[in-house]
Amino acid sequence: xxxxxxxxxxxxxxxxxxxxxxxxxxxxxxxxxxxxxxxxxxxxxxxxxxxxxxxxxxxxxxxxxxxxxxxxxxxxxxxxxxxxxxxxxxxxxxxxxxxxxxxxxxxxxxxxxxxxxxxxxxxxxxxxxxxxxxxxxxxxxxxxxxxxxxxxxxxxxxxxxxxxxxxxxxxxxxxxxxxxxxxxxxxxxxxxxxxxxxxxxxxxxxxxxxxxxxxxxxxxxxxxxxxxxxxxxxxxxxxxxxxxxxxxxxxxxxxxxxxxxxxxxxxxxxxxxxxxxxxxxxxxxxxxxxxxxxxxxxxxxxxxxxxxxxxxxxxxxxxxxxxxxxxxxxxxxxxxxxxxxxxxxxxxxxxxxxxxxxxxxxxxxxxxxxxxxxxxxxxxxxxxxxxxxxxxxxxxxxxxxxxxxxxxxxxxxxxxxxxxxxxxxxxxxxxxxxxxxxxxxxxxxxxxxxxxxxxxxxxxxxxxxxxxxxxxxxxxxxxxxxxxxxxxxxxxxxxxxxxxxxxxxxxxxxxxxxxxxxxxxxxxxxxxxxxxxxxxxxxxxxxxxxxxxxxxx
RNA sequence: GGCCCCAUCGUCUAGCCUGGUCCAGGACACCUCCCUUUCAAGGAGGACACAUGGGUUCGAAUCCCAUUGGGGUCACCA
Numbered sequence: 084x085x086x087x088x089x090x091x092x093x094x095x096x097x098x099x100x101x102x103x104x105x106x107x108x109x110x111x112x113x114x115x116x117x118x119x120x121x122x123x124x125x126x127x128x129x130x131x132x133x134x135x136x137x138x139x140x141x142x143x144x145x146x147x148x149x150x151x152x153x154x155x156x157x158x159x160x161x162x163x164x165x166x167x168x169x170x171x172x173x174x175x176x177x178x179x180x181x182x183x184x185x186x187x188x189x190x191x192x193x194x195x196x197x198x199x200x201x202x203x204x205x206x207x208x209x210x211x212x213x214x215x216x217x218x219x220x221x222x223x224x225x226x227x228x229x230x231x232x233x234x235x236x237x238x239x240x241x242x243x244x245x246x247x248x249x250x251x252x253x254x255x256x257x258x259x260x261x262x263x264x265x266x267x268x269x270x271x272x273x274x275x276x277x278x279x280x281x282x283x284x285x286x287x288x289x290x291x292x293x294x295x296x297x298x299x300x301x302x303x304x305x306x307x308x309x310x311x312x313x314x315x316x317x318x319x320x321x322x323x324x325x326x327x328x329x330x331x332x333x334x335x336x337x338x339x340x341x342x343x344x345x346x347x348x349x350x351x352x353x354x355x356x357x358x359x360x361x362x363x364x365x366x367x368x369x370x371x372x373x374x375x376x377x378x379x380x381x382x383x384x385x386x387x388x389x390x391x392x393x394x395x396x397x398x399x400x401x402x403x404x405x406x407x408x409x410x411x412x413x414x415x416x417x418x419x420x421x422x423x424x425x426x427x428x429x430x431x432x433x434x435x436x437x438x439x440x441x442x443x444x445x446x447x448x449x450x451x452x453x454x455x456x457x458x459x460x461x462x463x464x465x466x467x468x469x470x471x472x473x474x475x476x477x478x479x480x481x482x483x484x485x486x487x488x489x490x491x492x493x494x495x496x497x498x499x500x501x502x503x504x505x506x507x508x509x510x511x512x513x514x515x516x517x518x519x520x521x522x523x524x525x526x527x528x529x530x531x532x533x534x535x536x537x538x539x540x541x542x543x544x545x546x547x548x549x550x551x552x553x554x555x556x557x558x559x560x561x562x563x564x565x566x567x568x569x570x571x572x573x574x575x576x577x578x579x580x581x582x583x584x585x586x587x588x589x590x591x592x593x594x595x596x597x598x599x600x601x602x603x604x605x606x607x608x609x610x611x612x613x614x615x616x617x618x619x620x621x622x623x624x625x626x627x628x629x630x631x632x633x634x635x636x
Numbered sequence: 637g638g639c640c641c642c643a644u645c646g647u648c649u650a651g652c653c654u655g656g657u658c659c660a661g662g663a664c665a666c667c668u669c670c671c672u673u674u675c676a677a678g679g680a681g682g683a684c685a686c687a688u689g690g691g692u693u694c695g696a697a698u699c700c701c702a703u704u705g706g707g708g709u710c711a712c713c714a
Contacts, residue, residue, distance in 0.1 A: 095714090096714085097713075097714045099713090099714085129714060131713090131714080132713055132714070134713095135713070135714085197712095201711090201712070204711085204712085205711095208710095208711095212637090215637065215638095216637090216638080217637080217638050217639080217710065218710080219710085242712090244712050256640090258641095261640095261641065261642085262641090264640055264641065265640090266639070266640065267639070267640095269639095270638080270639055270640085270710085272710090274711090275711080275712050277712085278712040279712055280712080282712090284711090284712070284713085284714085285713070285714045286714090288714095289714090304708095305641080305642095305707080305708060306707095306708060306709075306714095307708095307709095307714090308640070308641070308708065308709075309639080309640065309708075309709045309710075310709085310714090312640090330641090330708095332642090332707090333707075333708080335707090337646090337647070339706085339707090421648090424648060424649075424663090425648065425649095426648095427649095428648085428649055428650070430650065430651090431650065431651095431661090431662085432650070432661070432662040432663080433662090434648085434649080434662075434663060434664095435663095448653090451648095451649075452641075452642055452643090453642060453643070453706090453707085454642085454706085454707060454708090455647085455648065455649090456647060456648080457647095457648090458646095458647050458648060458664065458665080460647085460664060460665055461647075461648065461663075461664040461665075462664090463664090464663085464664055464665085465663095465664085467676095467677085471677080511676085511677065512675070512676045512677060513676090514676085518676095522675080543674095581673090588673090589672095589673050590672080590673050590674070591673095592673090593673045593674070594673080594674065597673085597674060598674095601674095603674090604674055604675080605674055605675045605676090606674070606675080607674095607675090608673060608674085608675095609673055609674080610673085
């Protein structure tokens, strides 16, 4: 067979925490590259670090990937994706495979046991640093031992790692995105390929799996660039093929810092400080844990804890992970589109496209070499365009699904008719699927529990001539006599009043109403707000508001 | 610090490979005005970049070199 082997890419996350947007973009590009060329896309779980990996994280990754519209041909089985002849796709379940190849390297003298403890290595590194020279581990650092001595040490149970005997030669990495780069001899040291706990290191597992799974193209973040040198020497030693490499530019925060969960902690600390919070509300975080966290800025809360705290205090945490963006009401297709634009472009002026377009157009030469700063404002703009241009029914459907998932209490309190009315009033002003829930809390509080912003009272109700209260009182009479509470009916009832009492300036009469109904100066258009609330609730709110007005009226 | 990589508006980028059509295009953000029922949105304008210095060339954003700046990496984490 001389036909070119079909293309095979893989996304290989380590299942700790949540799927980061950077990882999502890597997955997207790997997926698009393979699928656009009739190839195969693999999802492989790199769980060789026992301490950090969790099943929950693996499932979370799979879910996030599916939400983004990414499917995999081989990998863990999830919602119809995965399976395949090269399993297991969990590295922790492939230990015998790694051991076999480790054995071969050991037997041929290309790898050796090393017995230094973590502390000893740290001391060596420190010493090197003091002398201002780089530390590189080589076999010559360890005392010369005969085979029998090594065997005896092994026998005694002394912890040992296996190191690769890196050949003393320069290594050239051919990269489809960056071009080729040569790492000088001696830069790559005798790195560890098997840890003391018997698990292979990332370097070893990746090389073995990519070979065995038939991976032809390795697309990964640029932070792995130097690792490729290690992988190449390993491939040579094991007699493996060399895949084609492509290292993708990194994605940073606008200030150039790394996007990490630390960012959430920072915002949360700041928000809590501004609000003067010194103890956690019940049901959010354990008080002792909270106190410890507050004291030590280097520690971080669990994601669930910070999310609960932020929700309680109305603090908006920066989105970092894919599920953060989902929670915030971004559309998956928009996130994919925007992520693709960070590091790749189809050329020309086109920038709005879907995954199908990406699949058929993505290529390596057009990947940019420079790191990108993640611009949420532009993402938000894309999201709004997508939302406001979708059909109304689709919007209602998506908002309802979002509400069911993230705002069940809100959904319960609204009737179907009210919800539909709210959607009609909010569609064209929604930047996210979450906006409507965040900004219309006044709809779900009891009429007599509505808090009115004092600043709004002062400005809108007490101010003006006639005052807002006076308008409100007049409006209350008209509304009481109105039975048609449709948006059009309400408009017909109120507009004439605005004509006669405010010279046609609807704003003058709408704002007092808005404050009485919503407690603040921002709400959906006033006729919609009235209609959604309904006559009973709206008139009650106005009455309650009027009851608080100064006696001078 | 060693090694590797990179360098166009504030940001994401087009153009660069195959020098002239680029006094550098688009998008988001920003500014001004208009519209307006709050918040948004919308309409019309506007400001804004080839990091610097040397070459090569009739001609350079595009090719070469240096400087500066940025990033990555130097783990029994991936």
